[in-house]
Amino acid sequence: MKACVLEAINKLEYKEVPTPSPAAGEVLIRIKASGICSSDFSRVFKTGTYHFPTIPGHEFAGEIVQVGEGVDAALTGRRAVVFPLLPCNECEQCKLGNYALCSNYNYFGSRCDGGFAEYLAAPLWNIRLFDDAIPYEVAALTEPAAVAWHAVAKAGIQPGESVYISGSGTIGILCGIWARKLGANVSFMVRNEQKAQLLQQTWGFDAIRTDADAKAPASRPDLILECVGTPQSVQAAIDSVKTAGRIVLVGNPSGDIDLPKALYWKILRSELSIQGIWNSVYPTEWEEVLEQILQLKDELKPLVTHQFPLSAGQSAFEELRDSKGLILKAIYTNE
Numbered sequence: 001m002k003a004c005v006l007e008a009i010n011k012l013e014y015k016e017v018p019t020p021s022p023a024a025g026e027v028l029i030r031i032k033a034s035g036i037c038s039s040d041f042s043r044v045f046k047t048g049t050y051h052f053p054t055i056p057g058h059e060f061a062g063e064i065v066q067v068g069e070g071v072d073a074a075l076t077g078r079r080a081v082v083f084p085l086l087p088c089n090e091c092e093q094c095k096l097g098n099y100a101l102c103s104n105y106n107y108f109g110s111r112c113d114g115g116f117a118e119y120l121a122a123p124l125w126n127i128r129l130f131d132d133a134i135p136y137e138v139a140a141l142t143e144p145a146a147v148a149w150h151a152v153a154k155a156g157i158q159p160g161e162s163v164y165i166s167g168s169g170t171i172g173i174l175c176g177i178w179a180r181k182l183g184a185n186v187s188f189m190v191r192n193e194q195k196a197q198l199l200q201q202t203w204g205f206d207a208i209r210t211d212a213d214a215k216a217p218a219s220r221p222d223l224i225l226e227c228v229g230t231p232q233s234v235q236a237a238i239d240s241v242k243t244a245g246r247i248v249l250v251g252n253p254s255g256d257i258d259l260p261k262a263l264y265w266k267i268l269r270s271e272l273s274i275q276g277i278w279n280s281v282y283p284t285e286w287e288e289v290l291e292q293i294l295q296l297k298d299e300l301k302p303l304v305t306h307q308f309p310l311s312a313g314q315s316a317f318e319e320l321r322d323s324k325g326l327i328l329k330a331i332y333t334n335e
């Protein structure tokens with residue numbers, strides 16, 4: 001099969017590699033769409049993966065084309081997404097079913113070969129089937145959509161609450177879509193007019209400008225979902241939320257996150273609740289989010305702004321890196 005193999009930092013090569021075959025208890029998936037995550041940019045251009053060579057890609061959807069021993073052959077031909085985490089099943093958190101908090105996991109696309117390939121063999125446990133009505137490129141959003149679903153679930157959103165989202169990348173917008181579905185009044189905190197217009201025109205979201213000349217927002221939200229991970233954004237979230245409000249930290253940190261004393265005081269004196277989230281709860285939240293995706297697939301589709309054939313290899317990453325235009329989710333596709 002063909003795959004994009006990360007041979008070294010800055011060397012993602014489209015090449016021939018052995019096609020995996022499904023072991024007992026596994027299925028072989030023909031990957032149809034594989035999302036490029038911002039974490040994959042770090043892997044390709046900065047940090048690499050855990051070892052070389054590795055096939056990156058942890059957000060993918062495809063068709064089951066073969067089953068291993070002991071797996072129902074009727075699954076052949078079904079559409080499936082893959083939970084990319086392979087838990088140890090032995091640690092304390094695994095025994096509690098908190099697989100995302102496993103202390104000794106494997107992971108498709110970073111610790112072992114992932115979805116920038118024509119095929120991948122995965123344990124049946126990691127597979128969730130989805131309805132044929134969901135296009136593959138939308139199904140490839142399931143992993144980030146589950147992370148966003150987990151964030152709004154942890155936030156405990158009540159209908160009618162006011163929720164601000166800081167950050168208007170894929171995860172931020174997904175958080176907004178799910179929070180609105182749960183009945184919240186959602187606004188985005190954004191720095192530029194182009195993003196504000198996109199959020200308004202494509203999804204009907206209000207945007208609150210937070211650039212230097214913007215006026216302070218008139219009201220304070222009950223909850224802020226912080227999806228950026230910079231000191232400025234975390235500080236703005238603490239500054240903006242209402243007394244006894246909640247903040248959910250979703251964005252991966254860009255570096256050290258420092259905190260001025262006045263904002264630390266606000267956490268104490270306003271009794272703010274600050275919750276971190278990591279990954280998603282499998283399989284429950286994946287099943288919930290696939291139902292939501294089926295209902296809102298047309299609303300999710302505009303998140304996929306770029307598609308590349310797998311053969312584009314590293315040039316896809318370079319084009320995205322050098323682009324001045326708006327990028328939400330880019331995916332590799334396999335015909």
Ligand SMILES: [Zn+2]
Pocket residue numbers: 037038039058059144
């Ligand atoms: Zn990701």
Ligand SMILES: [Zn+2]
Pocket residue numbers: 087088089090091092093094095101102103104105
């Ligand atoms: Zn574990």
